[in-house]
Amino acid sequence: MTLRKLLGRYDKKLKKLYNDERRHPEKYEDAVSVADFYESASSALKAAAGFISAHGEKDLMPLFLLCKDFFYKNERVTRMRLENFFSDEKLSLFQCEALPFLLYAAAGAVICESYPEKSESVSSCVRNLFYLRTVPFDEMFYSLNPAERCLYEDPASVYEKMSEKTKGFYRKTVIKQAKKEGLSEEVYVRRILKKAEDKNKHIGFFMPLVKNSRGAGFFYVAAEWFMSLLGSIAVCVISDVSIFVFPVFILPVYAVIRPFSDFLSTKIFSPRHVFSMDKGSISSADVLVTVTSILPEKEDTEKLFSHLSDIYSSVFIKGMKLLFLADLKSSQTPERDTDEENISAVKSVIDRLNEKYSGGFSLIVRERVFSPTENEFTGYERKRGALSALMRFIRDGNKEAFGIVYGDTEGFPEMKYVMALDSDTNMDFDSLRGLLATASHPLNKPYYDSRKGRVVSGYGIFSPTVSVSLFSGMKTLFSSVFTESGTNHYISFVSERNQDFFGEGIFSGKGLIDTEMFDKVCGDRFDKGRILSHDILEGSVLRTCFCPDAGITDSFPSSPKSWFLRLHRWIRGDVQNLKYVFFPLGKGKQSPSLTAVGKYQLLENFRRALTPVTGFLLLTASVFFSARLSAVSAVVAVFSLISDCLFSLICIFVKKGLPVLFVFRRASLFTSFQREFIRLLLTLGAYPLFFLYSLDAVIRSAYRSLVSKKKLLSWRTAGDTERMRNICIFKEIVFPVLISLLFFASGNIIHMITAAFILSFIPFSVFDGIKIKKKKKETSGENKKVLEALISSMWNFFSENVTENENFLPPDNISFCCGKRVAGYTSPTNIGLYLVCILAAADMSLITLSEMNERINKTLDTVERLPKYKGHLYNWYNVVSACAAPPEFVSSVDCGNFLVCLTALKEGIYEAGTEEFNKTARRIERILFSSNLSVFYDKTRELFSIGIDSSSGQLHESFYEHYMSESRMGSFFAAARRQVPASHWSTLSRAVKRYGCLEAPLSWTGTMFEYFMPRLFMPSYEGSFHKEGLLSCLYMQRKAARRRKIPYGMSESAFYDFDEMKNYRYKAHGVKELASNRNARTESVISPYSVFLGMPLDPEGAFDNLSRLSYFHTAGIYGFYEAIDFSGEETEDKASVVRSFMSHHVGMSMIAAVNTLKDDIFVKRFMHDIYMNSAKSLLEEKNIG
Secondary structure (H helix, E strand, O other), X not given: OOHHHHHHHHHHXXXXXXXXXXXXXXXXXXXXXXXXXXXXXXXXXXXXXXXXXXXXXXXXXXXXXXXXXXXXXXXXXOHHHHHHHHOOOOOOHHHHHHHHHHHHHHHHHHHHHHOOOOHHHHHHHHHHHHHHHHOOHHHHHHHHOHHHHHHXXXXXXXXXXXXXXXXXXXXXXXXXXXXXXXXXXXXXXXXXXXXXXXXXXXXXXXXXXXXXXXXXXXXXXXXXXXXXXXXXXXXXXXXXXXXXXXXXXXXXXXXXXXXXXXXXXXHHOOOOOOOOEOHHHOOEOOEEEEEEEEOOOHHHHHHHHXXXXXXHHHHOOEOOEEEEEEEOOOEOOOOOOOHHHHHHHHHHHHHHHHHHHOOOEEEEEEOOEEEOOOOEEEOOOHHHHHHHHHHHHHHHOOOOOEEEEEEOOOOHHHOOEEEEEEOOOEEOOOHHHXXXXXXXXXXXXXXXXXXXXXXXXXXXXXXXXXXXOHHHHOOEHHHHHHOOEOEOOOOOOOOOHHHHHHOOOOOOOOEEEEHHHHHHHHOOOOOOOOOOXXXXXXXXXXXXXXXXXXXXXXXXXXXXXXXXXXXXXXXXXXXXXXXXXXXXXOOOOOOOOOOHXXXXXXXXHHHHHHHHXXXXXXXXXXXXXXXXXXXXXXXXXXXXXXXXXXXXXXXXXXXXXXXHHHOOOOOOOOOHHHHHHHHHHHHHHOXXXXXXXXXXXXXXXXXXXXXXXXXXXXXXXXHHHHHOOOOOHHHHHHHHHHHHHHHHHHOOHHHHHHHHHHHHHHHHHHOOOOEOOOOOOOOOHHHHHHHHHHHHHHHHHHHHHOOHHHOOOOOOEEEOEOEOEEOOEEOHHHHHHHHHHHHHHHHOOOOOHHHXXXXXXXXXXXXXXXXXXOOEEOOOEEOOOOOEOOOOEEEHHHHHHHHHHXXXXXXXXXXXXXXHHHHHHHHHHHHHHOOOHHHHEEOOOOEEEOEEEOOOOEEOOOEEOEOOOOOHHHHHHHHHOOOOOOHHHHHOEOOEEEEOOEEEEOEOOOOHHHHHHHHHOOXXXXXXXXXXXXXXXXXHHHHHHHHHOOOOOXXXXXEEEEOOOOOEEEEXXXXXXXXXXXXXXXXXXXXXXHHHHHOOOOHHHHHHHHHHHHOOOOEEOOEEOOEEEOOOOOOOOOOEEEOEEEXXXXXXXXXXXXXXXXXXXXXXXXXXXXXXXXXXXXXXEEOOO
16 A cells, blocks of 8 residues: 555544544543544645655655654654654655654554544644644754755855755755666765865755756747637637638737636746745845935925835845935926925935934935937936946946935945835835845856856846835725735745746846946946836846745835826837847947847737737727627637736635625725726726727837937836826727727627726726725714723722832732732733833823833832843742742743833833933833843744743743734734844734634634734734734624623633632633634623723724623723623623723723824834834735635
8 A cells, every 4th residue: 555545544534533523422522532633633644645746655654654653652752852763764865855744644643543542642642743843854854864964064055054945945956866866865965065075166056956947938938829829710710700810819819818828837837946045144245225216305305214214124234235326307407496405305314314323324316417319407317327327336436427425335335236126115024134145045146158248147136026015005996906915924935937937037126136247237238318118128138036035015006097107108118128129238249138038028018018909909890890700809809908807806716715705804995806806897997098008108119219219218207107187088088988989889798898897987097096095983072081081090000009019010910809909919011011001191191201200210120120031021020029929930922012012111201302211211222122032932933932931941832823812012023123033923823714704814712812912002004914803803702792792802801700719710701703722612701901902993882882881880990890701691681790900901901092092102102113113014914815
């Protein structure tokens, strides 16, 4: 029996056990529940079977039996035990790659063989399925395999510093080549290692790692056109016309089949591996981040300050500098009256930035020169000329082209890379490090061929993924339909057609550029005065590497007008560049010619420009054809425009099924399916505009290139295009109406449907840029007064109970069930929230600023002398003795909460502006810098443990895995401060479950606390995954409450039951539909603090709910009591009030209430911190689905 079949049998047995337990639970009462391990064990068996399907199973059956033997002999998996057990087996690299899969599968197999009789073996294997996730298998390869140890002997010392993905690709190549040459893996690696040592080069140069699949790529393209040819002939046959008419149909037919062909290509061409160093190995780099733009007006310089500051902080790396490279606005004269004023304002911005960040910012402004083709004074050759001049300045110090060089330009000659950005571009958090890690790999280093005048191997440009910014995509109805906005932190890879086909990506004008190669290849070697779109040309001769692990965001046009104007400019640029399909890029002997790939890209862009022209002409002409030919032609013409949208709809429907039709979003306007459907309809309605703008661009650029030689560089900035609101009566109204009348007159159903959509699009086009107005949820005047009174009551909890006797530490809770009892202990979360509440009290004028400062410093005095573990507070302290309370455990989430609170507190104190308050803020900064959350971080799992046992120094075996968890606040803080890799953020689970018309992200227990506690300080942007999760939770909480006819608000809290000391018991109460914990169930314990947590998102709804809670006499001296227990009751007639106040619940309620009244003041303070603001792109995450 093959191993794959054996695994299948185990999986079937497991499923049989699972189904049998569901039918007859009484048979398994004394055993571990199958439901506890079914999903993980079954997934393990399936994953191993998948690995075997992909790579074969030679030599794996004996290894699988060994893995089973390991579990029978070991109760627990550890790295050391695995290494000792397998050290004598001399595993091959292939077996090492398979080992993790086989160990998981073996654990599942042992469970199947042992269940239900051997409960101890079952229990240990269930636990081992969890423990296996903590084993660093990649690191184990070194001890288990001699070939891996040989790879680490790389003479260039590169292999050990590479990313794990790249190491894995090297290993797969060794496995394949050793098998191909009939050698052992060790012998093969020794052979190439000898070659590498002889040349003193990286071992990768002597391995067949880079395959030239360019021929296969062009063959596939040829096959696409051949299929289009056959399709065109088939259309002729179906239409009963001569097959010699096929050229009329070939472009529209190609457009129809292209989306299907693109999908098929992803099954044929696997994503090409991009070699990369480990991001952690990039500690510094000589890189000049350059933002090119038209010099802004004086009144726009504040936006410039924010923009440059955001870019610098989000991607900062040692050695980096940021340059604002500006051209003056085009003019009829060399100078304008406002030039000096605007330049002075931008210089002031650079000065402020250098003061804020201690240098690193500079400004370069080019002088205007007369352009004969444009007949005006402008920046020479626009952006291409600016970058070329900058490269010369970096390489040889030549600054003749610059009128002004200002700021911190020291070190420019050492700059190895320029990161080119546009004025509307932002970089994702830490994305520059990803580009540098790719550029640093030796196999990616560019090689210049002086004979060809271009880069022939390696890459001179590294291009990131480009997405639309969340704010731009949510700006108008048009932008929300025509683009999916937001960053993406959870997709494992992105395929790029050109990279996969030809080994070269497409340069979009934004990317990391090798300064030496750019100056050598592109310097003064291009034609002057005729290149409008230079991206493809530069990307071709420098070779572009698409980097899926790094991302940037761009703005998107807010109206159809601006979108079509941008399309018009792109088409003009592509048509003007068609010359370079046949001729070199310049007239000099050293001017390079485009590669075959570059020429294909230009022709492909021209094909896209012509498709709506030929399609619309065919659609219009078909009105006059015979009925059969008219119908077929109309269908082809229509589908040539909407095939992309249609195929996307089909893919989404196939993936998600019929329920996708009924799912709706709460944080954004549309789901992916709804967006694609509406885009399809609007695209069809805009057919006349596609035709007119495309035709105009093609004719205009051809005329200018071949006849007039003027206006070849005519160009408007994105900002200028956005401001254009003039209506072209003919294009936008008259022509669409005339065409619609013609289509209606034809009597053809296809034409008539198209005409209806064209007429419907006219108002959308004319009244373009309809802004999405999100109604701000206000608090009524009466409710404001009630809330202010509640805040005052909540502040009394702290003002009355935090005194010198308690070392100015807040008590954990005060109970009134059997008289007043004050708990004599506290936690880091309690302390942090109390400190923020002091600031909140000052915001509400409950105390003076001086009293605020005094209270904060007294508590800080205590905090500084409290015993700590590696700079972190213990989980519990006795408030009287100020000693750590046993057991001395250090909680990661509590420490994270404390540091987040201090961050918001610090920024709030700085607002006071005097030296006395600044001194307090700097004191807090010292505490922040002395605490590093990485001590809780497991590098293998890329997750935070729940804490550390200080006596052993070991991480706890449980981890925070969910995005929707109170721990995401600490996760965000740690990533923003670069204490843990940014990849940790993408590791957090974003599992989504559908309930009716809702798709909700899951938490562990489905509590309001898990979803909303971080919202006290972290923003939830419109349209983001974060906001969707919060609104989904609120909806499900209310739905569960309505079902029980009680108020909503379930979280972890005390409930009406007592321990032996007559203290209220405490546990999580959530909505089971939101919980990934299988044992979770919806309970009827309602906590008022949960209602306060959701108040900033829906103030009036929260007030209505609090009013219902008041009916049960829940008000105490410090606001609302802890909870109301409806357990066992089906209605709200009876309830038990939990008469206690918990410090952190009171604190959260007070902060949420102040956020409601003060427009999220603590969210703004937290994000005002330089580090937190630098990582805000992590919170701009697009919705899943």
